[in-house]
Structures are given as C-alpha cells and as structure tokens.
Amino acid sequence: MPGITYPVNQFDITPFLMGSSLLLVLIVSVLAYFLIGKSEEYKELKASLAKIMNSFNELDEQAKLIVKTDLELNKAQGELDRRLLGLNTLQNLSRTISMTLDEQEIFQKINRDIATELGFSHFLVLTYEENSALRTRINIGFDTAMAEHIQSELCLDAEFLGALKNGTTFSSLNASQKAKARIVQLFENEHFILSPLLTQRGVGGILFIGNRYNAPEVTQGDEELITILAGQLAQSLENSQLFEQVYRSTQMLETKVAERTKELSQALKDVEDISKKKSEFISAVSHELRTPLTSIKGYASLLMTGKIGAIPDAVKERLHKINIHSDNLVKLINDLLDISRIESGRVEMKATPQIIRPMLDTIADLLTPQLKEKGVTLRLNIPSEMPVIEYDTTQMDRVFINLVSNAIKFTPSGGAITVNAHPNLARQEAVFDVADTGIGIKKEDLIRVFDEFYRVDNEINMKVKGTGLGLALAKNIVEAHDGRMWVTSDVGQGTTFHFTLPFQHKQHKTNPATGAV
Numbered sequence: 001m002p003g004i005t006y007p008v009n010q011f012d013i014t015p016f017l018m019g020s021s022l023l024l025v026l027i028v029s030v031l032a033y034f035l036i037g038k039s040e041e042y043k044e045l046k047a048s049l050a051k052i053m054n055s056f057n058e059l060d061e062q063a064k065l066i067v068k069t070d071l072e073l074n075k076a077q078g079e080l081d082r083r084l085l086g087l088n089t090l091q092n093l094s095r096t097i098s099m100t101l102d103e104q105e106i107f108q109k110i111n112r113d114i115a116t117e118l119g120f121s122h123f124l125v126l127t128y129e130e131n132s133a134l135r136t137r138i139n140i141g142f143d144t145a146m147a148e149h150i151q152s153e154l155c156l157d158a159e160f161l162g163a164l165k166n167g168t169t170f171s172s173l174n175a176s177q178k179a180k181a182r183i184v185q186l187f188e189n190e191h192f193i194l195s196p197l198l199t200q201r202g203v204g205g206i207l208f209i210g211n212r213y214n215a216p217e218v219t220q221g222d223e224e225l226i227t228i229l230a231g232q233l234a235q236s237l238e239n240s241q242l243f244e245q246v247y248r249s250t251q252m253l254e255t256k257v258a259e260r261t262k263e264l265s266q267a268l269k270d271v272e273d274i275s276k277k278k279s280e281f282i283s284a285v286s287h288e289l290r291t292p293l294t295s296i297k298g299y300a301s302l303l304m305t306g307k308i309g310a311i312p313d314a315v316k317e318r319l320h321k322i323n324i325h326s327d328n329l330v331k332l333i334n335d336l337l338d339i340s341r342i343e344s345g346r347v348e349m350k351a352t353p354q355i356i357r358p359m360l361d362t363i364a365d366l367l368t369p370q371l372k373e374k375g376v377t378l379r380l381n382i383p384s385e386m387p388v389i390e391y392d393t394t395q396m397d398r399v400f401i402n403l404v405s406n407a408i409k410f411t412p413s414g415g416a417i418t419v420n421a422h423p424n425l426a427r428q429e430a431v432f433d434v435a436d437t438g439i440g441i442k443k444e445d446l447i448r449v450f451d452e453f454y455r456v457d458n459e460i461n462m463k464v465k466g467t468g469l470g471l472a473l474a475k476n477i478v479e480a481h482d483g484r485m486w487v488t489s490d491v492g493q494g495t496t497f498h499f500t501l502p503f504q505h506k507q508h509k510t511n512p513a514t515g516a517v
C-alpha cells in the first residue's frame with residue numbers, strides 16, 4: 001500500500017502537536033472533571049438509594065403493621081359481633097324466661113338455635129332433685145348415653161361439686177390444668193364454660209356450654225355472658241319453684257277451706273235441725289204440761305174456797321203452796337213456749353213507734369216495792385233527744401222487767417241500778433245499758449248466762465228460785481227485733497247488760513227501690 005508522504009518542509013507539525021497535546025490535556029481535564037463530577041453524583045445517588053431503600057423498608061414494615069392491625073381489627077370486630085349476637089340472644093332469652101313461671105317451659109325456651117347464637121354447639125343443664133341427685137333438663141349436642149354418663153360422673157365428683165357449690169365458674173380460659181383436663185375428658189369439649197346455677201337456697205344445678213376441638217377459644221366475654229345466663233336461669237327457676245309452692249299451698253288451702261266450709265255448713269245444718277227438734281219438743285211438752293197444770297191449779301183453788309167441804313188450815317197451807325208452785329210452773333212453761341216460738345219465728349214482733357221514756361217510768365213504778373224491799377235505787381238516764389223506736393211493747397216490757405229484776409236480785413242492799421239509753425245515729429239504732437253495782441259474774445260464766453236453764457252457782461241463786469230462762473228469752477226478743485245483746489261484768493263490782501234496738505223495725509223499713517214504707 002503506498003504510504004502517504006508529507007513534505008517536511010511544507011508543514012511544521014510542532015504547533016500541531018502542541019495543539020493536539022493541549023487539546024488532549026483539555027479533554028482529559030474535562031473528562032477528569034466530568035468523571036470527578038459523576039463520582040460525586042454517584043455517591044449522592046447511592047446515598048439517596050440507601051435512603052430510598054430505608055424508606056421502602058420502613059414502609060414495608062408499616063404495611064406489615066397495618067395488615068397485622070387490620071387482621072387484629074377484623075378479629076376484634078368478629079369477636080365484637082359474636083358478643084353482640086350473644087348479648088342480644090341473652091337479652092331475648094332473659095326476657096322470655098323471666099316471664100315464665102313454669103319450670104318445664106323455661107327449659108323448652110333454650111334450644112339449639114340459642115346455643116348456636118351464643119357461639120356454642122354443646123349445652124347441658126343439670127338440676128338438683130329433692131334427694132340431691134342430678135337430673136338432665138337441657139341437652140344440646142350430647143347423646144343421651146353421654147349425658148347420663150356425665151350426670152353420674154359429676155354426682156360422684158365431690159371435689160368438683162364442692163367448688164361449683166362455692167360459686168366457682170370453670171372455663172377453658174382460666175381453669176387450672178387439672179380442672180381443665182378433667183372437664184375436657186368428661187365433656188369431650190375443648191373449649192367450655194361450666195357455671196353453677198346459684199339460687200338463694202344454694203346451688204340449684206349446673207350449666208355447661210362448650211365447643212369441641214377446632215373451635216375458637218373461649219373469651220373473657222363468653223365467660224361473663226354465660227355467668228349472666230346461669231344467674232338468670234337460676235333466678236327464673238327459683239321464681240317458678242316459689243310460684244309452684246305458692247300455687248300448691250293456695251290449692252291446698254282452698255281445698256281445706258272448701259272441706260271445712262262443707263263440714264261447718266253440715267254442722268250448722270245439724271245444729272239447726274237439733275234446735276228445731278228441741279223447739280218442737282219443748283213446745284209439745286209445754287202444751288202437754290199446761291193442760292193438766294191448769295187443772296191442778298183449778299182444783300187447788302176450788303178446794304181452797306171450801307166449796308167442796310171445809311178443809312183444815314194445814315191442808316189449806318199445802319194447797320196454797322200447790323197454787324204458788326203451779327203458778328211458777330205455768331210461768332216456766334210459758335217462757336219455754338215463748339222461747340221456742342220466737343226461735344222458730346212463729347211469734348211475730350208487733351212493732352209500733354214508741355217513746356221509750358213512759359214505758360221505763362211504768363216499769364220503775366212496777367218494781368218500786370221490790371227496790372224498796374231490797375234497799376236498792378233505780379235511776380233512769382234517758383236523754384230527751386232519744387228518737388222514736390219501733391218495737392213490740394209487750395215483748396220489750398218483758399226484756400226490761402227481766403233485766404231490772406235480775407239486777408235487783410243480784411245487787412246487795414245500798415246498791416244502785418241505772419238504765420242508760422243513747423242513740424247511735426250512724427247505725428240508726430238505740431243503745432241500752434242496764435247496769436248494777438251487784439255481785440258480778442265470773443268470766444267463765446259470762447258466756448253461758450244466755451243459755452237456757454243456766455244459772456250461776458252462787459249463794460243468791462241457792463236461796464232465790466229461778467228458771468234460768470229469763471236472759472235466754474230477753475236475748476231472743478231483742479234479736480227478733482234485729483238487735484244485739486251482750487254482757488260485761490266485774491266480780492264484786494257489778495254487771496251491765498247491753499242491747500241495741502234499730503230505730504225502725506225490719507218489716508217497717510222503707511223499700512229503697514220504691515221509697516214506699
């Protein structure tokens with residue numbers, strides 16, 4: 001290849017070389033400068049990269065944290081939802097069982113759906129019977145044989161039952177290793193809550209709720225929820241038992257009351273029958289006695305007149321006694337007849353409006369000789385505003401005479417008798433008292449003085465003859481006027497007979513419907 005030849009003398013290359021060198025130096029310098037600059041930039045870039053990496057790592061950490069927090073939040077939300085559902089179920093259940101007073105119905109309200117809503121697959125309720133044996137009342141999730149096994153095993157586990165009786169709630173969350181192992185082995189549920197049903201009278205039973213394996217852990221919230229449910233269940237069971245007891249007692253009481261009422265009405269009927277027979281008997285006997293007695297009295301009187309023939313004085317005296325005794329007998333028979341007639345309602349009270357004062361004045365006059373003889377005073381204390389009262393004068397006359405005569409009989413000389421009267425406007429009746437300062441009547445005799453033929457065993461009665469019929473008759477007459485009679489007395493101080501008389505006699509009362517009399 002032909003070489004290029006340059007004429008030496010034509011071109012001096014020195015300046016060219018120098019220029020080239022300079023250019024080279026310049027380029028190198030520029031390059032060096034550029035490279036140095038790039039290296040700085042690279043360093044900066046590296047630093048930035050490191051920073052970015054750092055930030056990226058931090059962001060990554062934060063992202064992980066956020067994901068973790070999100071997961072936890074989701075879990076918490078799930079737990080919250082579960083608790084909310086549980087609370088809702090518990091609230092509804094509480095409301096229904098607290099309104100139920102039938103034990104059987106309470107147990108029927110708790111079913112599989114409720115257990116599921118509470119978040120559990122197994123639910124067992126055992127209650128104590130009267131003989132301390134356990135009885136299965138709710139069984140969800142266990143087969144019958146297993147429930148029976150649990151029941152009999154629990155009955156034998158004194159330590160375990162003792163803890164439940166003390167109110168301990170066992171749960172898979174906080175039970176001791178030993179207790180947990182025992183419960184898991186017995187109930188075959190890994191996650192559980194076992195709570196006593198505590199009542200005022202002690203432990204009424206046991207509530208178990210649980211999940212088998214691969215289920216979420218029991219939480220503190222679950223434990224609280226189930227403890228509340230156990231409390232509510234126990235309370236409702238106690239209420240239903242109390243209600244049952246009250247109901248049973250009421251039933252028993254009602255049966256007893258009905259029985260006693262039947263017995264009493266039968267007894268009353270018997271008494272009425274006997275009383276009727278007694279009245280009929282007295283009435284018949286009195287009638288039978290009255291006729292021959294009248295004859296005896298008539299013949300005695302005839303003999304005494306001496307018309308049949310002269311009679312010696314001694315015989316006359318005996319005849320006189322026959323007469324007196326006959327009179328007494330006639331009085332007794334008449335009283336007896338009156339009592340039986342009034343009791344059987346055969347005597348009608350001929351009530352007419354009366355002013356009481358004149359009648360009492362007449363009685364006081366009539367009894368003056370006896371009062372004087374005995375040395376006893378009689379005072380009539382009748383207010384002027386005493387209203388008109390409707391009564392049968394003949395019959396009320398007998399009442400007052402009888403009461404005042406008795407008062408004279410049983411009051412020693414120097415004593416006083418007072419007849420008091422006052423109106424009771426609220427009850428539309430007059431109230432009378434016949435009070436004396438006599439010997440009085442002992443408490444045990446007080447209730448019997450109105451009985452027919454009853455006479456207190458005392459000195460006066462031994463001396464003075466009487467029939468024991470006067471008070472019975474007086475009380476009958478007052479009651480036939482729709483009044484009441486009773487007695488109060490202090491031995492040695494005196495006796496007061498009280499009685500009431502309605503202002504208007506029943507047969508004369510105004511008819512409220514028509515206003516007619």
Ligand code: ADP
Pocket residue numbers: 402406407410436438439440441449454455456457461465466467468469470471472495
């Ligand atoms: P009698 O007077 O004929 O015995 P009553 O029926 O009138 O019968 O009285 C019954 C009994 O009540 C009397 O025997 C008497 O023992 C008692 N008694 C009645 N009134 C009084 C009185 N004012 N004070 C004390 N005892 C009385």
